[in-house]
Amino acid sequence: MTKALLVAGARPNFMKVDPVLRALRAYPRFQMKLVHTGQHYDPAMSDVFFKQLGLPHPDIYLGVGSGTQASQTAKIMVAFEEVVHREQPDLVIVVGDVNSTLAAALVTAKAVVPLAHVEAGLRNFDRTLPEEINRMVTDTLSEILFTTMVEANENLLHEGHPKEQIYFVGNTMIDTLLRHKATAQNLHTLKKLGLSAGKYLLATLHRPHDVDAPENLRAILEALVEAPLPVVFPVHPRTEKVARRAGMDTLLDKAGAMQALGYLDFLSLQMHAALVLTDSGGVQEETTALGVRCLTLRENTERPVTISRGTNRLIGKDPSRIVEEVERAIEEPPVMEEGPPMWDGHAGERIAAVLDRLF
Numbered sequence: 001m002t003k004a005l006l007v008a009g010a011r012p013n014f015m016k017v018d019p020v021l022r023a024l025r026a027y028p029r030f031q032m033k034l035v036h037t038g039q040h041y042d043p044a045m046s047d048v049f050f051k052q053l054g055l056p057h058p059d060i061y062l063g064v065g066s067g068t069q070a071s072q073t074a075k076i077m078v079a080f081e082e083v084v085h086r087e088q089p090d091l092v093i094v095v096g097d098v099n100s101t102l103a104a105a106l107v108t109a110k111a112v113v114p115l116a117h118v119e120a121g122l123r124n125f126d127r128t129l130p131e132e133i134n135r136m137v138t139d140t141l142s143e144i145l146f147t148t149m150v151e152a153n154e155n156l157l158h159e160g161h162p163k164e165q166i167y168f169v170g171n172t173m174i175d176t177l178l179r180h181k182a183t184a185q186n187l188h189t190l191k192k193l194g195l196s197a198g199k200y201l202l203a204t205l206h207r208p209h210d211v212d213a214p215e216n217l218r219a220i221l222e223a224l225v226e227a228p229l230p231v232v233f234p235v236h237p238r239t240e241k242v243a244r245r246a247g248m249d250t251l252l253d254k255a256g257a258m259q260a261l262g263y264l265d266f267l268s269l270q271m272h273a274a275l276v277l278t279d280s281g282g283v284q285e286e287t288t289a290l291g292v293r294c295l296t297l298r299e300n301t302e303r304p305v306t307i308s309r310g311t312n313r314l315i316g317k318d319p320s321r322i323v324e325e326v327e328r329a330i331e332e333p334p335v336m337e338e339g340p341p342m343w344d345g346h347a348g349e350r351i352a353a354v355l356d357r358l359f
């Protein structure tokens with residue numbers, strides 16, 4: 001019997017853990033427990049994902065909530081340390097690059113328990129972003145590194161990780177996307193929102209560098225209002241708080257803002273969008289898997305395969321470029337690329353097979 005804890009905490013983690021949990025539950029030898037740190041706690045940021053993905057209720061809920069980088073990470077560490085002491089796992093699996101990932105990795109390594117990182121090796125070499133620090137430290141502490149793209153293997157080898165610890169398995173976030181694509185296709189999301197397929201722009205925005213300075217957020221929202229297409233903009237609570245505090249309620253409405261959406265509605269909107277404008281990492285990958293054009297409001301990306309596949313373009317952080325880049329992108333022919341290697345819906349199974357061999 002191998003006792004394993006699988007840790008999730010924030011919205012983009014939930015679609016990454018589901019395929020791993022499903023695949024490992026097929027091996028009765030693995031006794032799996034799902035730990036939810038509570039980094040994201042709003043029903044729209046957490047519960048709806050559990051429901052729509054068919055994820056079981058977490059076995060352990062830490063309820064840590066929001067805080068500064070240090071306080072949130074510290075709260076998760078204290079709570080997770082108790083879990084590790086109580087459960088005595090043989091293995092801890094973390095996913096992605098959020099504060100929950102880092103906190104659980106630190107605790108696991110200090111408890112001298114084997115640590116596996118799903119989505120290892122992504123780097124944008126920009127240490128001003130908290131996620132880059134989370135990725136680097138988590139990989140340093142992990143002895144089993146599951147990667148989603150060839151470039152990630154190269155980064156890990158370059159940093160001196162032994163190649164025996166690196167497993168190129170594909171992308172569990174895309175496993176989930178492929179699993180739910182047909183359901184999302186058949187939803188009436190567009191009709192409910194009065195949108196026509198291929199004739200709107202989908203925007204998402206939550207990175208501190210875009211939204212925490214109200215003037216920058218205002219400039220982005222103004223660009224959305226000017227965009228030459230109807231805009232639909234499901235708003236992350238972080239972004240909404242900044243906007244409302246700075247009195248941008250009317251601007252939010254004009255920019256197509258609506259409540260954060262569940263997984264299936266958002267997937268449906270991505271699938272049928274003319275164009276997606278984002279600062280998210282996961283959305284860059286999902287649009288690549290769907291063959292939908294994406295403009296990323298960042299100077300760099302840790303997911304270079306989305307650029308080389310031709311779906312994604314970095315347009316920089318300056319909001320004054322948005323309208324021009326949107327105009328340019330809608331003139332271009334649609335993207336017809338196949339997804340990157342191993343983004344085939346079976347990453348979770350490959351992870352389970354590796355762990356079965358190792359434990």
Ligand code: UD1
Nearest residue numbers: 010011012039040041042045066067098099130131237238
């Ligand atoms: C976190 C991740 C980021 C990921 C994003 C997806 C880190 C460092 N960042 O950013 O990589 O792309 O999740 O959403 O881990 N809030 C709520 N309700 C919630 C959750 C958050 O209102 O359920 C608000 C709070 O005001 C909170 C703020 O959002 O202070 C930020 O939440 P936090 O978890 O710190 O980071 P995210 O910006 O969500």
